[in-house]
Amino acid sequence: MAELSSKTVEFIRSPKQLLINGRWENAVSGKTFPVTNPATAEIIAHVAEGDQADVDKAVRAARQALESRAWANITPSDRGKLIWRIGDLILQHADELAELEALDNGKPVTVARSADVALAADIFHYMAGWATKLHGLTIPLSVPYLPDANFHCYTRLEPVGVVGQIIPWNFPLLMAAWKLSPALTTGCTVVLKVAEETPLSAIRLGELLLEAGLPDGVVNIITGFGETAGAALAAHPLVDKIAFTGSTEVGKLVVKAAAGNLKKVTLELGGKSPNIVLKDADLDVAIPGAAHAIFFNHGQCCIAGSRLYVAKEIFDEVIEGVAEIAEKIKLGPGLDPQTEMGPMVSDLQLNRVCGYLQSGLQEGAKAVCGGRKRLGAGYFVEPTVLVDTTPQMKVVQEEIFGPVVTAMPFKAMDEQLIRQANDTIYGLGAGIWTRDLGKAHRLANQLQAGSVWINCYNIFDAALPFGGYKQSGWGREMGSAVLEHYTQAKAVTVNIG
Ligand code: ADP
Numbered sequence: 001m002a003e004l005s006s007k008t009v010e011f012i013r014s015p016k017q018l019l020i021n022g023r024w025e026n027a028v029s030g031k032t033f034p035v036t037n038p039a040t041a042e043i044i045a046h047v048a049e050g051d052q053a054d055v056d057k058a059v060r061a062a063r064q065a066l067e068s069r070a071w072a073n074i075t076p077s078d079r080g081k082l083i084w085r086i087g088d089l090i091l092q093h094a095d096e097l098a099e100l101e102a103l104d105n106g107k108p109v110t111v112a113r114s115a116d117v118a119l120a121a122d123i124f125h126y127m128a129g130w131a132t133k134l135h136g137l138t139i140p141l142s143v144p145y146l147p148d149a150n151f152h153c154y155t156r157l158e159p160v161g162v163v164g165q166i167i168p169w170n171f172p173l174l175m176a177a178w179k180l181s182p183a184l185t186t187g188c189t190v191v192l193k194v195a196e197e198t199p200l201s202a203i204r205l206g207e208l209l210l211e212a213g214l215p216d217g218v219v220n221i222i223t224g225f226g227e228t229a230g231a232a233l234a235a236h237p238l239v240d241k242i243a244f245t246g247s248t249e250v251g252k253l254v255v256k257a258a259a260g261n262l263k264k265v266t267l268e269l270g271g272k273s274p275n276i277v278l279k280d281a282d283l284d285v286a287i288p289g290a291a292h293a294i295f296f297n298h299g300q301c302c303i304a305g306s307r308l309y310v311a312k313e314i315f316d317e318v319i320e321g322v323a324e325i326a327e328k329i330k331l332g333p334g335l336d337p338q339t340e341m342g343p344m345v346s347d348l349q350l351n352r353v354c355g356y357l358q359s360g361l362q363e364g365a366k367a368v369c370g371g372r373k374r375l376g377a378g379y380f381v382e383p384t385v386l387v388d389t390t391p392q393m394k395v396v397q398e399e400i401f402g403p404v405v406t407a408m409p410f411k412a413m414d415e416q417l418i419r420q421a422n423d424t425i426y427g428l429g430a431g432i433w434t435r436d437l438g439k440a441h442r443l444a445n446q447l448q449a450g451s452v453w454i455n456c457y458n459i460f461d462a463a464l465p466f467g468g469y470k471q472s473g474w475g476r477e478m479g480s481a482v483l484e485h486y487t488q489a490k491a492v493t494v495n496i497g
Helices: 006-013 052-067 076-092 094-105 109-130 172-185 200-212 226-235 248-261 283-299 312-328 347-362 415-421 437-446 480-486
Strands: 018-020 023-025 032-037 042-048 151-159 162-166 189-194 219-223 241-245 264-268 274-277 307-311 366-369 384-387 404-410 429-433 451-454 487-495
Touching (some): 006 094, 006 200, 018 052, 018 200, 032 094, 042 200, 052 162, 052 189, 052 219, 052 226, 076 094, 076 109, 076 172, 076 200, 094 109, 094 172, 094 200, 162 226, 172 189, 172 200, 172 241, 172 480, 189 226, 200 219, 219 226, 226 248, 241 480, 248 264, 274 283, 283 307, 283 312, 283 404, 283 429, 307 312, 307 415, 312 366, 312 384, 312 404, 347 366, 347 404, 404 415, 429 437, 480 487
Parallel strands (some): 162 241, 189 219, 274 307, 384 404, 429 451
Antiparallel strands (some): 018 023, 018 219, 151 487, 366 384
């Protein structure tokens, strides 16, 4: 296994504090909590345990920064350059950030480097360009009750204000980047609450934000637990907007907490995405594609292609192919460059996934491969393909968030297939595999999902909006679509006589 670089060792040994108003501080309570390496179950570091008192300090710092000259008066061009610099710094420290991600989350270091870190840098670079392009409109008025009047009317896009952001553990650095970059480009200020399972890369990112020259208080970072720090942020009366990524269950709690002062809310929640292989699909592409759709990031993706629907004529061939890939996936610690799939992020997550496996098997599903926890240290689960499932089973209805796909044959591309594919409370993603693009487009139109991939899966880009239909969320991340959630339009009407 690869040794940790000296930079990472030094970082791990340094104190892990909260970033409040441009300074690193201990929690008011003085408490810390341990962070675990999921590949070994060993403690790596201790991190400040922020709670309500720290959230309050951070929110007040963000409030002050919102109106500060250093932030409110910065030109759009300079704001863009600052955000661009953050992207550059992420790339300069890419290896170190990838190592932290592998250590803390468990994902393969090669994937962290090529996907998580690269995409995190890219969204800062993409959003930097928007700082100078937040145009309002000029609007011609008619005002029927004042036929002789003459107005000049325009809109300004102003920052929504202080934003509370709560992120999960599956892509720790990337989720921080998806959240922070639109907030900064629109001139908002932020209190970011990172996931308790994976706080390390966000702390390192905080150091890079200061190095980039971000004014004090513009981004504040709180490590701590959801029920305390997260809940306090969602309820805080001085927060104008809350942006949450996590489970649908907690998303509903966030909505309730946000109601106190009617915060604007955006949510990116769970999924149970259908992945459909039509009988004319190119199986050399569709089989590895279906495996990648579920096994990428160990299935710990809200958009994982976790319900595989395959035309009955090719069902056996596709399932055999996906199972063969699953069996060859090399499980190991994220830091090992040979590793293709790391452990689940925590023992809690491991037990959750194993609970679903047990429930599926008890209800009559059959594991073509995998189906078990891997014995030994660390939180490893075998990549699993379940067949003989029925639409009512828990494994088909609920989000497992692990490397487990349920596979079902279908007779034809008809109403019944579409009904089955859409038979979920979620609506995040969907995949379609076929050589017939006409069919693919028709099917794409009928699937209730925020992202549909045709002959590909898990394609993310800073320019593409990402978000969910139904209970998968409110609003969109990335692209120009996210900007409307971080700005508010002010209509200014001038009587010009
Ligand atoms: P998961 O079940 O995958 O861990 P969660 O939805 O529980 O996902 O967690 C996502 C984020 O939400 C984490 O940062 C977590 O600390 C936070 N969180 C958990 N509970 C609450 C809550 N009651 N209020 C606000 N944030 C919360």
